Amino acid sequence: MSSSPGSAAAFRIPSHEPAVTECASLSCTLGEVVTEPGAVTAVVIAGLVAIVAFAYVRDAKETARRERRRVLDERDAFEEFAARVADLDPAPAELTTTAFDGSAVGVKRADRVAGSGRGGDVRLRRVLAAYRDTVMSLPHYRAEYDETIPESLAAELGPDAATSLASNGTLSTGAQSALTERSRHAATARSDLAEAIGAEIDALTDAEAELACVDRRRRRLIEHLDGVEHDRTGAAIDVWERLDDLEGECEELAAERQRALDDPPMTPDLGSGQDDDRAFYSYLYGGGDGPRFPVLAQVSELAERVRADADRVASQVSRGG
Template identity: 65%
Template structure:
Protein backbone atom coordinates (compact mmCIF):
# COMPACT_ATOMS: atom_id res chain seq x y z
CA UNK A 1 0.00 0.00 0.00
CA UNK A 2 1.25 3.44 -0.84
CA UNK A 3 1.79 5.77 2.07
CA UNK A 4 1.61 9.57 1.81
CA UNK A 5 5.27 10.59 1.92
CA UNK A 6 5.91 14.22 2.68
CA UNK A 7 7.45 16.07 5.57
CA UNK A 8 4.71 17.38 7.81
CA UNK A 9 6.86 20.38 8.72
CA UNK A 10 7.81 21.51 5.20
CA UNK A 11 5.34 24.24 4.20
CA UNK A 12 5.14 26.01 0.89
CA UNK A 13 5.43 29.80 1.10
CA UNK A 14 3.21 31.48 -1.50
CA UNK A 15 4.34 34.64 -3.22
CA UNK A 16 3.48 37.96 -1.57
CA UNK A 17 2.75 39.94 -4.71
CA UNK A 18 0.03 42.50 -3.71
CA UNK A 19 -1.97 41.96 -6.88
CA UNK A 20 -1.91 38.22 -6.48
CA UNK A 21 -3.04 38.49 -2.87
CA UNK A 22 -6.13 40.46 -3.90
CA UNK A 23 -7.31 37.80 -6.36
CA UNK A 24 -9.98 35.32 -5.29
CA UNK A 25 -8.13 32.18 -6.23
CA UNK A 26 -9.87 28.83 -6.34
CA UNK A 27 -8.31 27.87 -3.03
CA UNK A 28 -9.11 31.06 -1.16
CA UNK A 29 -12.71 31.04 -2.39
CA UNK A 30 -13.09 27.41 -1.38
CA UNK A 31 -11.67 28.12 2.07
CA UNK A 32 -14.08 31.00 2.46
CA UNK A 33 -16.98 28.73 1.60
CA UNK A 34 -15.80 26.06 4.03
CA UNK A 35 -15.77 28.46 6.95
CA UNK A 36 -19.28 28.16 8.34
CA UNK A 37 -18.83 31.20 10.59
CA UNK A 38 -16.26 33.48 8.94
CA UNK A 39 -16.32 36.08 11.71
CA UNK A 40 -15.44 33.62 14.44
CA UNK A 41 -11.79 33.80 15.47
CA UNK A 42 -10.54 30.32 16.26
CA UNK A 43 -7.87 30.59 18.95
CA UNK A 44 -6.50 27.10 18.35
CA UNK A 45 -7.07 24.75 15.47
CA UNK A 46 -6.08 21.73 17.49
CA UNK A 47 -9.27 21.47 19.53
CA UNK A 48 -9.60 17.74 18.92
CA UNK A 49 -5.91 16.98 18.62
CA UNK A 50 -5.47 15.17 21.94
CA UNK A 51 -8.41 12.91 21.17
CA UNK A 52 -6.60 11.05 18.42
CA UNK A 53 -8.41 8.14 16.86
CA UNK A 54 -7.94 4.84 18.65
CA UNK A 55 -9.20 2.79 15.68
CA UNK A 56 -11.40 0.77 18.02
CA UNK A 57 -13.48 -0.74 15.21
CA UNK A 58 -10.47 -2.33 13.54
CA UNK A 59 -8.87 -3.43 16.79
CA UNK A 60 -12.10 -4.99 18.00
CA UNK A 61 -12.35 -6.79 14.67
CA UNK A 62 -8.81 -8.13 15.12
CA UNK A 63 -9.72 -9.38 18.60
CA UNK A 64 -12.88 -11.01 17.23
CA UNK A 65 -10.87 -12.68 14.47
CA UNK A 66 -8.31 -13.99 16.93
CA UNK A 67 -11.02 -15.42 19.16
CA UNK A 68 -12.79 -17.11 16.26
CA UNK A 69 -9.52 -18.50 14.92
CA UNK A 70 -8.75 -20.04 18.32
CA UNK A 71 -12.16 -21.71 18.35
CA UNK A 72 -11.77 -23.00 14.80
CA UNK A 73 -8.33 -24.42 15.57
CA UNK A 74 -9.67 -26.08 18.72
CA UNK A 75 -12.35 -27.77 16.59
CA UNK A 76 -9.76 -28.80 14.02
CA UNK A 77 -7.64 -30.44 16.71
CA UNK A 78 -10.72 -32.13 18.18
CA UNK A 79 -11.74 -33.68 14.85
CA UNK A 80 -8.18 -34.85 14.21
CA UNK A 81 -8.07 -36.50 17.63
CA UNK A 82 -11.48 -38.08 17.09
CA UNK A 83 -10.36 -39.47 13.73
CA UNK A 84 -7.22 -40.92 15.30
CA UNK A 85 -9.18 -42.55 18.12
CA UNK A 86 -11.75 -44.08 15.78
CA UNK A 87 -9.03 -45.22 13.42
CA UNK A 88 -7.35 -47.06 16.29
CA UNK A 89 -10.48 -49.10 17.14
CA UNK A 90 -11.00 -52.67 16.00
CA UNK A 91 -14.13 -52.75 13.81
CA UNK A 92 -16.76 -55.44 14.08
CA UNK A 93 -16.02 -58.66 12.18
CA UNK A 94 -17.12 -58.66 8.55
CA UNK A 95 -20.69 -59.84 8.13
CA UNK A 96 -21.70 -59.18 11.74
CA UNK A 97 -23.39 -55.88 10.88
CA UNK A 98 -25.11 -54.18 8.00
CA UNK A 99 -22.52 -52.40 5.90
CA UNK A 100 -22.43 -48.89 4.46
CA UNK A 101 -24.01 -45.58 5.43
CA UNK A 102 -27.61 -46.18 4.41
CA UNK A 103 -29.54 -45.93 7.67
CA UNK A 104 -32.72 -43.91 7.85
CA UNK A 105 -32.94 -40.47 9.43
CA UNK A 106 -35.36 -41.83 12.03
CA UNK A 107 -32.57 -44.00 13.38
CA UNK A 108 -30.46 -40.97 14.37
CA UNK A 109 -32.27 -40.67 17.68
CA UNK A 110 -31.39 -44.27 18.49
CA UNK A 111 -27.72 -43.35 18.86
CA UNK A 112 -28.50 -41.50 22.06
CA UNK A 113 -30.14 -44.57 23.54
CA UNK A 114 -27.05 -46.73 23.06
CA UNK A 115 -25.71 -47.01 26.60
CA UNK A 116 -24.31 -49.86 28.61
CA UNK A 117 -26.47 -52.28 26.62
CA UNK A 118 -24.97 -51.24 23.28
CA UNK A 119 -22.02 -52.67 21.42
CA UNK A 120 -18.70 -51.78 23.05
CA UNK A 121 -17.29 -50.50 19.75
CA UNK A 122 -20.15 -48.05 19.28
CA UNK A 123 -19.90 -46.93 22.90
CA UNK A 124 -16.23 -46.17 22.34
CA UNK A 125 -17.04 -44.14 19.22
CA UNK A 126 -19.60 -42.08 21.12
CA UNK A 127 -17.27 -41.63 24.08
CA UNK A 128 -14.51 -40.48 21.78
CA UNK A 129 -16.85 -37.94 20.15
CA UNK A 130 -17.91 -36.61 23.57
CA UNK A 131 -14.30 -36.35 24.72
CA UNK A 132 -13.08 -34.53 21.62
CA UNK A 133 -15.51 -32.62 19.41
CA UNK A 134 -18.08 -32.02 22.14
CA UNK A 135 -15.44 -31.05 24.71
CA UNK A 136 -14.08 -27.92 23.07
CA UNK A 137 -14.56 -25.01 25.52
CA UNK A 138 -17.13 -23.18 23.38
CA UNK A 139 -19.21 -26.20 22.38
CA UNK A 140 -22.19 -25.61 24.67
CA UNK A 141 -22.25 -21.87 24.02
CA UNK A 142 -22.14 -22.13 20.24
CA UNK A 143 -23.71 -25.50 19.46
CA UNK A 144 -25.31 -27.22 22.47
CA UNK A 145 -26.30 -30.23 20.33
CA UNK A 146 -26.78 -33.87 21.21
CA UNK A 147 -24.37 -36.47 19.84
CA UNK A 148 -26.65 -37.54 16.95
CA UNK A 149 -27.43 -33.91 16.09
CA UNK A 150 -23.75 -33.03 16.05
CA UNK A 151 -22.76 -36.14 14.10
CA UNK A 152 -25.44 -35.41 11.52
CA UNK A 153 -24.45 -31.74 11.21
CA UNK A 154 -20.70 -32.28 11.10
CA UNK A 155 -20.23 -35.65 9.41
CA UNK A 156 -23.49 -36.06 7.49
CA UNK A 157 -26.94 -37.31 8.55
CA UNK A 158 -26.23 -40.77 7.21
CA UNK A 159 -23.35 -41.12 9.69
CA UNK A 160 -25.51 -41.16 12.80
CA UNK A 161 -28.21 -43.14 11.02
CA UNK A 162 -25.75 -45.85 9.98
CA UNK A 163 -24.27 -46.15 13.44
CA UNK A 164 -27.74 -46.47 14.93
CA UNK A 165 -29.03 -49.00 12.40
CA UNK A 166 -25.83 -51.07 12.43
CA UNK A 167 -25.66 -51.07 16.20
CA UNK A 168 -21.86 -51.33 16.10
CA UNK A 169 -18.80 -50.03 14.28
CA UNK A 170 -18.47 -51.77 10.94
CA UNK A 171 -15.34 -51.44 8.84
CA UNK A 172 -17.24 -49.32 6.33
CA UNK A 173 -18.61 -47.07 9.07
CA UNK A 174 -15.17 -46.74 10.63
CA UNK A 175 -13.59 -45.77 7.31
CA UNK A 176 -16.28 -43.18 6.63
CA UNK A 177 -16.07 -41.72 10.16
CA UNK A 178 -12.31 -41.34 9.93
CA UNK A 179 -12.41 -39.88 6.41
CA UNK A 180 -15.16 -37.38 7.13
CA UNK A 181 -13.59 -36.34 10.43
CA UNK A 182 -10.32 -35.59 8.67
CA UNK A 183 -12.22 -33.62 6.04
CA UNK A 184 -13.88 -31.61 8.82
CA UNK A 185 -10.43 -30.94 10.32
CA UNK A 186 -9.02 -29.86 6.94
CA UNK A 187 -11.97 -27.53 6.35
CA UNK A 188 -11.34 -25.88 9.70
CA UNK A 189 -7.65 -25.59 8.96
CA UNK A 190 -8.49 -23.73 5.73
CA UNK A 191 -10.94 -21.52 7.59
CA UNK A 192 -8.33 -20.71 10.24
CA UNK A 193 -5.89 -19.72 7.48
CA UNK A 194 -8.52 -17.45 5.92
CA UNK A 195 -9.23 -15.80 9.26
CA UNK A 196 -5.50 -15.30 9.74
CA UNK A 197 -5.32 -13.63 6.32
CA UNK A 198 -8.14 -11.30 7.32
CA UNK A 199 -6.40 -10.43 10.58
CA UNK A 200 -3.24 -9.53 8.64
CA UNK A 201 -5.33 -7.37 6.30
CA UNK A 202 -6.95 -5.60 9.25
CA UNK A 203 -3.55 -4.84 10.75
CA UNK A 204 -2.30 -3.49 7.42
CA UNK A 205 -5.32 -1.20 7.09
CA UNK A 206 -4.89 -0.05 10.67
CA UNK A 207 -1.27 0.80 9.90
CA UNK A 208 -2.31 2.84 6.85
CA UNK A 209 -5.03 4.66 8.76
CA UNK A 210 -2.74 5.30 11.72
CA UNK A 211 -0.22 6.84 9.33
CA UNK A 212 -2.88 9.18 7.94
CA UNK A 213 -4.04 10.15 11.42
CA UNK A 214 -0.47 10.72 12.61
CA UNK A 215 0.21 13.12 9.73
CA UNK A 216 -3.11 14.84 10.38
CA UNK A 217 -2.13 15.54 13.97
CA UNK A 218 1.37 16.69 13.04
CA UNK A 219 -0.03 19.18 10.56
CA UNK A 220 -2.30 20.64 13.21
CA UNK A 221 0.46 20.69 15.82
CA UNK A 222 2.65 22.68 13.45
CA UNK A 223 -0.12 25.13 12.63
CA UNK A 224 -1.00 25.59 16.28
CA UNK A 225 2.60 26.64 16.93
CA UNK A 226 2.68 29.24 14.16
CA UNK A 227 2.64 32.79 15.55
CA UNK A 228 0.81 35.68 13.94
CA UNK A 229 -1.76 35.20 11.22
CA UNK A 230 -0.01 32.16 9.77
CA UNK A 231 -2.18 32.45 6.67
CA UNK A 232 0.36 30.85 4.36
CA UNK A 233 0.89 27.90 6.67
CA UNK A 234 -2.87 27.53 7.21
CA UNK A 235 -3.52 27.40 3.47
CA UNK A 236 -0.84 24.76 3.06
CA UNK A 237 -2.25 22.70 5.96
CA UNK A 238 -5.73 22.99 4.49
CA UNK A 239 -4.45 21.61 1.18
CA UNK A 240 -2.55 18.78 2.85
CA UNK A 241 -5.60 17.80 4.85
CA UNK A 242 -7.46 17.59 1.57
CA UNK A 243 -4.75 15.20 0.34
CA UNK A 244 -5.25 13.06 3.44
CA UNK A 245 -8.97 12.95 2.81
CA UNK A 246 -8.31 11.69 -0.71
CA UNK A 247 -6.00 9.06 0.75
CA UNK A 248 -8.89 7.89 2.94
CA UNK A 249 -10.97 7.48 -0.20
CA UNK A 250 -8.20 5.34 -1.72
CA UNK A 251 -8.03 3.13 1.40
CA UNK A 252 -11.81 2.71 1.31
CA UNK A 253 -11.68 1.73 -2.36
CA UNK A 254 -8.95 -0.81 -1.64
CA UNK A 255 -11.04 -2.34 1.13
CA UNK A 256 -14.08 -2.51 -1.14
CA UNK A 257 -12.00 -4.50 -3.61
CA UNK A 258 -10.91 -6.94 -0.93
CA UNK A 259 -14.51 -7.38 0.24
CA UNK A 260 -15.38 -8.52 -3.26
CA UNK A 261 -12.57 -11.09 -3.14
CA UNK A 262 -12.70 -12.76 0.32
CA UNK A 263 -10.00 -15.21 1.46
CA UNK A 264 -12.51 -18.05 1.16
CA UNK A 265 -16.20 -18.87 0.82
CA UNK A 266 -17.52 -20.54 3.97
CA UNK A 267 -18.93 -24.04 3.57
CA UNK A 268 -22.56 -25.00 4.10
CA UNK A 269 -21.88 -25.63 7.79
CA UNK A 270 -21.55 -21.86 8.26
CA UNK A 271 -25.02 -20.41 8.34
CA UNK A 272 -24.38 -17.39 6.11
CA UNK A 273 -24.86 -16.82 2.41
CA UNK A 274 -24.07 -14.22 -0.21
CA UNK A 275 -21.00 -12.63 -1.77
CA UNK A 276 -19.75 -11.39 1.60
CA UNK A 277 -20.63 -14.49 3.61
CA UNK A 278 -17.09 -14.74 5.00
CA UNK A 279 -17.25 -11.25 6.51
CA UNK A 280 -20.81 -11.76 7.75
CA UNK A 281 -19.65 -14.96 9.43
CA UNK A 282 -16.84 -13.07 11.20
CA UNK A 283 -18.51 -9.80 12.12
CA UNK A 284 -22.28 -10.33 12.27
CA UNK A 285 -22.09 -11.94 15.74
CA UNK A 286 -20.04 -9.02 17.12
CA UNK A 287 -21.28 -5.75 18.61
CA UNK A 288 -19.28 -3.71 16.12
CA UNK A 289 -20.02 -2.72 12.52
CA UNK A 290 -20.31 -5.34 9.78
CA UNK A 291 -17.50 -3.58 7.91
CA UNK A 292 -15.04 -2.31 10.55
CA UNK A 293 -12.42 -0.97 8.13
CA UNK A 294 -14.92 1.10 6.16
CA UNK A 295 -16.46 2.38 9.39
CA UNK A 296 -13.00 3.39 10.59
CA UNK A 297 -12.14 5.13 7.32
CA UNK A 298 -15.41 7.05 7.52
CA UNK A 299 -14.64 8.15 11.06
CA UNK A 300 -11.15 9.34 10.14
CA UNK A 301 -12.36 11.15 7.03
CA UNK A 302 -15.00 12.93 9.12
CA UNK A 303 -12.30 14.03 11.56
CA UNK A 304 -10.18 15.37 8.71
CA UNK A 305 -13.15 17.31 7.29
CA UNK A 306 -13.78 18.84 10.71
CA UNK A 307 -10.11 19.86 10.92
CA UNK A 308 -10.29 21.48 7.50
CA UNK A 309 -13.33 23.45 8.64
CA UNK A 310 -11.38 24.70 11.68
CA UNK A 311 -8.46 25.73 9.49
CA UNK A 312 -10.86 27.57 7.19
CA UNK A 313 -12.39 29.34 10.17
CA UNK A 314 -8.93 30.39 11.33
CA UNK A 315 -8.20 31.82 7.90
CA UNK A 316 -11.52 33.62 7.75
CA UNK A 317 -10.99 35.01 11.25
CA UNK A 318 -7.61 36.43 10.34
CA UNK A 319 -5.67 34.28 12.78
Protein backbone atom coordinates (compact mmCIF):
# COMPACT_ATOMS: atom_id res chain seq x y z
CA MET A 1 0.00 0.00 0.00
CA SER A 2 1.28 3.45 -0.81
CA SER A 3 0.13 6.86 0.36
CA SER A 4 1.05 10.12 -1.27
CA PRO A 5 1.31 13.58 0.33
CA GLY A 6 -1.97 15.43 0.57
CA SER A 7 -4.18 12.37 0.15
CA ALA A 8 -5.90 10.23 2.73
CA ALA A 9 -4.63 7.05 1.12
CA ALA A 10 -3.50 6.17 -2.38
CA PHE A 11 -3.38 2.54 -3.38
CA ARG A 12 -1.53 0.54 -5.99
CA ILE A 13 -4.44 -1.47 -7.39
CA PRO A 14 -3.80 -4.72 -9.28
CA SER A 15 -5.87 -5.40 -12.37
CA HIS A 16 -8.22 -8.30 -11.71
CA GLU A 17 -11.78 -8.93 -12.81
CA PRO A 18 -14.24 -10.49 -10.35
CA ALA A 19 -15.73 -13.91 -10.90
CA VAL A 20 -19.20 -13.40 -9.44
CA THR A 21 -22.42 -15.10 -10.40
CA GLU A 22 -25.85 -13.65 -9.81
CA CYS A 23 -28.21 -14.88 -7.17
CA ALA A 24 -31.43 -15.49 -9.14
CA SER A 25 -34.83 -16.66 -7.97
CA LEU A 26 -36.07 -20.22 -8.33
CA SER A 27 -36.57 -20.65 -12.04
CA CYS A 28 -39.77 -22.62 -11.87
CA THR A 29 -42.77 -23.23 -9.64
CA LEU A 30 -43.38 -26.49 -7.88
CA GLY A 31 -46.07 -27.42 -10.38
CA GLU A 32 -43.74 -26.89 -13.31
CA VAL A 33 -41.08 -29.07 -11.72
CA VAL A 34 -43.55 -31.82 -10.96
CA THR A 35 -44.86 -31.92 -14.53
CA GLU A 36 -41.42 -31.69 -16.15
CA PRO A 37 -40.49 -35.22 -17.34
CA GLY A 38 -36.76 -34.62 -16.92
CA ALA A 39 -37.21 -33.77 -13.26
CA VAL A 40 -38.92 -37.02 -12.31
CA THR A 41 -35.85 -38.99 -11.25
CA ALA A 42 -34.91 -41.11 -8.28
CA VAL A 43 -33.34 -39.00 -5.53
CA VAL A 44 -31.91 -39.97 -2.17
CA ILE A 45 -32.83 -37.04 0.07
CA ALA A 46 -30.41 -38.07 2.82
CA GLY A 47 -27.51 -37.29 0.50
CA LEU A 48 -28.36 -33.59 0.27
CA VAL A 49 -27.25 -32.43 3.70
CA ALA A 50 -23.60 -31.68 2.94
CA ILE A 51 -22.36 -28.52 4.64
CA VAL A 52 -21.46 -25.56 2.43
CA ALA A 53 -17.80 -24.79 3.16
CA PHE A 54 -17.96 -20.98 2.79
CA ALA A 55 -14.43 -21.07 1.39
CA TYR A 56 -14.76 -17.71 -0.37
CA VAL A 57 -15.58 -15.84 2.83
CA ARG A 58 -13.02 -17.68 4.93
CA ASP A 59 -10.27 -17.09 2.38
CA ALA A 60 -11.29 -13.42 2.22
CA LYS A 61 -11.02 -13.12 6.00
CA GLU A 62 -7.55 -14.64 5.92
CA THR A 63 -6.53 -12.27 3.11
CA ALA A 64 -7.88 -9.27 5.03
CA ARG A 65 -6.20 -10.29 8.27
CA ARG A 66 -2.87 -10.80 6.51
CA GLU A 67 -3.11 -7.42 4.77
CA ARG A 68 -4.09 -5.66 7.98
CA ARG A 69 -0.99 -7.07 9.69
CA ARG A 70 1.20 -5.84 6.83
CA VAL A 71 -0.38 -2.39 6.92
CA LEU A 72 0.19 -2.12 10.67
CA ASP A 73 3.81 -3.16 10.17
CA GLU A 74 4.19 -0.39 7.60
CA ARG A 75 2.57 2.10 9.98
CA ASP A 76 5.07 1.19 12.69
CA ALA A 77 7.96 1.43 10.23
CA PHE A 78 6.98 4.94 9.07
CA GLU A 79 6.53 6.06 12.66
CA GLU A 80 10.02 4.82 13.50
CA PHE A 81 11.48 6.45 10.38
CA ALA A 82 9.84 9.76 11.27
CA ALA A 83 11.26 9.57 14.79
CA ARG A 84 14.77 8.84 13.51
CA VAL A 85 14.69 11.72 11.02
CA ALA A 86 13.34 14.10 13.67
CA ASP A 87 16.25 13.18 15.98
CA LEU A 88 18.94 14.05 13.39
CA ASP A 89 20.79 17.34 13.57
CA PRO A 90 20.00 19.31 10.38
CA ALA A 91 22.76 20.88 8.36
CA PRO A 92 23.61 24.53 9.07
CA ALA A 93 21.54 26.93 6.98
CA GLU A 94 24.54 28.19 5.03
CA LEU A 95 25.19 24.67 3.69
CA THR A 96 21.71 24.19 2.24
CA THR A 97 20.02 25.68 -0.77
CA THR A 98 16.71 24.63 -2.25
CA ALA A 99 13.58 23.31 -0.62
CA PHE A 100 11.38 20.55 -2.07
CA ASP A 101 10.79 21.42 -5.71
CA GLY A 102 9.45 18.23 -7.33
CA SER A 103 12.13 17.61 -9.97
CA ALA A 104 12.35 13.91 -10.87
CA VAL A 105 16.03 13.90 -11.80
CA GLY A 106 17.01 13.95 -8.16
CA VAL A 107 15.84 10.37 -7.65
CA LYS A 108 18.74 9.01 -9.69
CA ARG A 109 21.18 11.35 -8.01
CA ALA A 110 20.01 10.25 -4.58
CA ASP A 111 20.28 6.65 -5.77
CA ARG A 112 23.98 7.17 -6.44
CA VAL A 113 24.49 8.61 -2.98
CA ALA A 114 22.59 5.73 -1.37
CA GLY A 115 24.42 3.08 -3.34
CA SER A 116 27.97 4.39 -3.13
CA GLY A 117 28.28 4.99 0.57
CA ARG A 118 30.33 8.07 -0.38
CA GLY A 119 29.50 11.63 -1.29
CA GLY A 120 26.91 13.88 0.18
CA ASP A 121 26.55 14.80 3.81
CA VAL A 122 26.56 12.16 6.54
CA ARG A 123 23.06 13.35 7.48
CA LEU A 124 21.76 12.36 4.06
CA ARG A 125 23.30 8.91 4.35
CA ARG A 126 21.73 8.54 7.78
CA VAL A 127 18.31 9.42 6.38
CA LEU A 128 18.67 6.81 3.65
CA ALA A 129 19.99 4.25 6.12
CA ALA A 130 17.07 4.93 8.47
CA TYR A 131 14.60 4.36 5.63
CA ARG A 132 16.41 1.16 4.65
CA ASP A 133 16.35 -0.13 8.24
CA THR A 134 12.67 0.68 8.83
CA VAL A 135 10.33 0.74 5.82
CA MET A 136 12.54 -1.16 3.39
CA SER A 137 13.39 -3.83 5.97
CA LEU A 138 9.80 -5.11 6.11
CA PRO A 139 9.74 -8.69 4.78
CA HIS A 140 7.05 -8.00 2.19
CA TYR A 141 8.01 -4.51 1.14
CA ARG A 142 10.98 -4.90 -1.19
CA ALA A 143 9.56 -8.05 -2.80
CA GLU A 144 6.18 -6.42 -3.42
CA TYR A 145 7.36 -3.09 -4.83
CA ASP A 146 10.88 -3.89 -6.10
CA GLU A 147 12.07 -0.29 -5.65
CA THR A 148 15.32 1.32 -4.64
CA ILE A 149 15.35 3.41 -1.48
CA PRO A 150 15.06 6.77 -3.33
CA GLU A 151 12.33 5.36 -5.62
CA SER A 152 10.37 4.22 -2.59
CA LEU A 153 10.88 7.57 -0.86
CA ALA A 154 9.55 9.30 -3.97
CA ALA A 155 6.54 6.98 -4.21
CA GLU A 156 5.63 7.14 -0.53
CA LEU A 157 6.61 10.67 0.48
CA GLY A 158 6.50 12.56 -2.82
CA PRO A 159 8.99 12.83 -5.72
CA ASP A 160 10.44 16.03 -4.30
CA ALA A 161 11.61 14.20 -1.17
CA ALA A 162 14.47 12.37 -2.88
CA THR A 163 15.05 15.35 -5.18
CA SER A 164 15.62 17.79 -2.36
CA LEU A 165 18.01 15.48 -0.57
CA ALA A 166 20.01 14.96 -3.76
CA SER A 167 19.97 18.63 -4.73
CA ASN A 168 21.21 19.81 -1.35
CA GLY A 169 23.52 16.86 -0.77
CA THR A 170 22.59 17.15 2.88
CA LEU A 171 19.63 17.41 5.26
CA SER A 172 18.27 20.91 5.50
CA THR A 173 15.92 22.00 8.26
CA GLY A 174 13.08 22.28 5.73
CA ALA A 175 13.74 18.85 4.28
CA GLN A 176 13.93 17.32 7.74
CA SER A 177 10.63 18.89 8.75
CA ALA A 178 8.91 17.82 5.53
CA LEU A 179 10.22 14.24 5.71
CA THR A 180 9.10 13.93 9.31
CA GLU A 181 5.64 15.35 8.63
CA ARG A 182 5.07 13.24 5.52
CA SER A 183 6.26 10.08 7.24
CA ARG A 184 3.82 10.68 10.07
CA HIS A 185 1.11 11.29 7.50
CA ALA A 186 1.97 7.95 5.86
CA ALA A 187 1.70 6.26 9.26
CA THR A 188 -1.68 7.89 9.93
CA ALA A 189 -2.97 6.83 6.52
CA ARG A 190 -2.03 3.26 7.32
CA SER A 191 -3.78 3.45 10.68
CA ASP A 192 -6.92 4.56 8.86
CA LEU A 193 -6.52 1.77 6.34
CA ALA A 194 -6.01 -0.85 9.06
CA GLU A 195 -9.23 0.36 10.71
CA ALA A 196 -11.10 0.05 7.41
CA ILE A 197 -9.77 -3.47 6.87
CA GLY A 198 -10.85 -4.31 10.41
CA ALA A 199 -14.37 -3.14 9.57
CA GLU A 200 -14.35 -5.40 6.50
CA ILE A 201 -13.21 -8.36 8.63
CA ASP A 202 -16.15 -7.72 10.96
CA ALA A 203 -18.50 -7.56 7.96
CA LEU A 204 -17.14 -10.85 6.63
CA THR A 205 -17.61 -12.46 10.04
CA ASP A 206 -21.22 -11.27 10.20
CA ALA A 207 -21.90 -12.47 6.65
CA GLU A 208 -20.43 -15.88 7.42
CA ALA A 209 -22.65 -16.20 10.49
CA GLU A 210 -25.77 -15.29 8.50
CA LEU A 211 -24.90 -17.68 5.70
CA ALA A 212 -24.20 -20.45 8.21
CA CYS A 213 -27.63 -19.88 9.75
CA VAL A 214 -29.35 -20.24 6.37
CA ASP A 215 -27.31 -23.33 5.54
CA ARG A 216 -28.05 -24.90 8.93
CA ARG A 217 -31.79 -24.45 8.40
CA ARG A 218 -31.48 -25.84 4.87
CA ARG A 219 -29.83 -29.00 6.16
CA ARG A 220 -32.34 -29.42 8.98
CA LEU A 221 -35.21 -29.22 6.52
CA ILE A 222 -33.72 -32.00 4.41
CA GLU A 223 -32.93 -34.09 7.47
CA HIS A 224 -36.49 -33.61 8.73
CA LEU A 225 -37.93 -34.71 5.40
CA ASP A 226 -35.74 -37.79 5.38
CA GLY A 227 -37.17 -38.82 8.77
CA VAL A 228 -40.85 -38.40 7.83
CA GLU A 229 -42.67 -41.75 7.62
CA HIS A 230 -46.26 -40.66 6.89
CA ASP A 231 -47.66 -38.11 4.42
CA ARG A 232 -44.26 -37.60 2.84
CA THR A 233 -45.81 -35.74 -0.08
CA GLY A 234 -47.32 -33.11 2.22
CA ALA A 235 -44.07 -32.84 4.14
CA ALA A 236 -42.10 -32.46 0.90
CA ILE A 237 -44.37 -29.63 -0.27
CA ASP A 238 -43.92 -27.87 3.06
CA VAL A 239 -40.12 -28.29 2.87
CA TRP A 240 -40.09 -27.04 -0.73
CA GLU A 241 -41.92 -23.87 0.31
CA ARG A 242 -39.52 -23.30 3.19
CA LEU A 243 -36.58 -23.74 0.85
CA ASP A 244 -38.12 -21.10 -1.37
CA ASP A 245 -38.20 -18.80 1.67
CA LEU A 246 -34.53 -19.53 2.32
CA GLU A 247 -33.62 -18.54 -1.20
CA GLY A 248 -35.44 -15.28 -0.62
CA GLU A 249 -33.21 -14.77 2.41
CA CYS A 250 -30.17 -15.38 0.21
CA GLU A 251 -31.40 -12.68 -2.15
CA GLU A 252 -31.77 -10.28 0.76
CA LEU A 253 -28.26 -11.09 2.00
CA ALA A 254 -26.95 -10.34 -1.50
CA ALA A 255 -28.86 -7.05 -1.55
CA GLU A 256 -27.45 -6.08 1.85
CA ARG A 257 -23.93 -6.79 0.66
CA GLN A 258 -24.49 -4.76 -2.49
CA ARG A 259 -25.54 -1.83 -0.32
CA ALA A 260 -22.41 -2.28 1.78
CA LEU A 261 -20.26 -2.32 -1.36
CA ASP A 262 -21.79 1.05 -2.29
CA ASP A 263 -20.64 2.43 1.08
CA PRO A 264 -17.13 1.00 1.66
CA PRO A 265 -15.29 1.62 4.94
CA MET A 266 -12.75 3.65 2.97
CA THR A 267 -12.76 5.33 -0.43
CA PRO A 268 -9.11 5.45 -1.47
CA ASP A 269 -7.49 7.97 -3.77
CA LEU A 270 -6.21 5.97 -6.74
CA GLY A 271 -3.63 8.64 -7.39
CA SER A 272 -4.44 8.96 -11.11
CA GLY A 273 -7.75 10.78 -11.27
CA GLN A 274 -9.66 7.50 -11.50
CA ASP A 275 -13.05 7.13 -9.85
CA ASP A 276 -13.74 3.56 -8.77
CA ASP A 277 -16.39 2.95 -6.12
CA ARG A 278 -14.98 -0.55 -5.68
CA ALA A 279 -11.34 0.50 -5.31
CA PHE A 280 -11.15 -0.64 -1.68
CA TYR A 281 -12.26 -4.14 -2.62
CA SER A 282 -10.00 -4.19 -5.67
CA TYR A 283 -7.09 -3.30 -3.40
CA LEU A 284 -8.01 -5.96 -0.84
CA TYR A 285 -9.06 -8.86 -3.09
CA GLY A 286 -7.95 -7.96 -6.61
CA GLY A 287 -4.51 -9.52 -6.41
CA GLY A 288 -5.60 -13.05 -5.49
CA ASP A 289 -7.17 -16.00 -7.25
CA GLY A 290 -10.53 -15.67 -5.49
CA PRO A 291 -13.49 -13.48 -6.44
CA ARG A 292 -13.29 -9.74 -6.02
CA PHE A 293 -16.64 -9.88 -4.19
CA PRO A 294 -16.36 -12.98 -1.98
CA VAL A 295 -19.60 -12.50 -0.05
CA LEU A 296 -21.68 -12.24 -3.22
CA ALA A 297 -19.94 -15.29 -4.63
CA GLN A 298 -20.64 -17.19 -1.41
CA VAL A 299 -24.30 -16.18 -1.36
CA SER A 300 -24.60 -17.32 -4.95
CA GLU A 301 -23.09 -20.71 -4.10
CA LEU A 302 -25.46 -21.21 -1.18
CA ALA A 303 -28.47 -20.10 -3.24
CA GLU A 304 -27.53 -22.66 -5.89
CA ARG A 305 -27.44 -25.36 -3.21
CA VAL A 306 -30.87 -24.29 -1.96
CA ARG A 307 -32.26 -24.40 -5.51
CA ALA A 308 -30.75 -27.85 -6.09
CA ASP A 309 -32.35 -29.12 -2.88
CA ALA A 310 -35.69 -27.64 -3.89
CA ASP A 311 -35.51 -29.34 -7.28
CA ARG A 312 -34.79 -32.69 -5.70
CA VAL A 313 -37.59 -32.30 -3.18
CA ALA A 314 -39.94 -31.45 -6.04
CA SER A 315 -38.84 -34.66 -7.74
CA GLN A 316 -39.81 -36.60 -4.64
CA VAL A 317 -43.24 -34.94 -4.71
CA SER A 318 -43.63 -35.95 -8.35
CA ARG A 319 -42.98 -39.54 -7.33
CA GLY A 320 -45.70 -39.35 -4.73
CA GLY A 321 -43.36 -39.15 -1.70
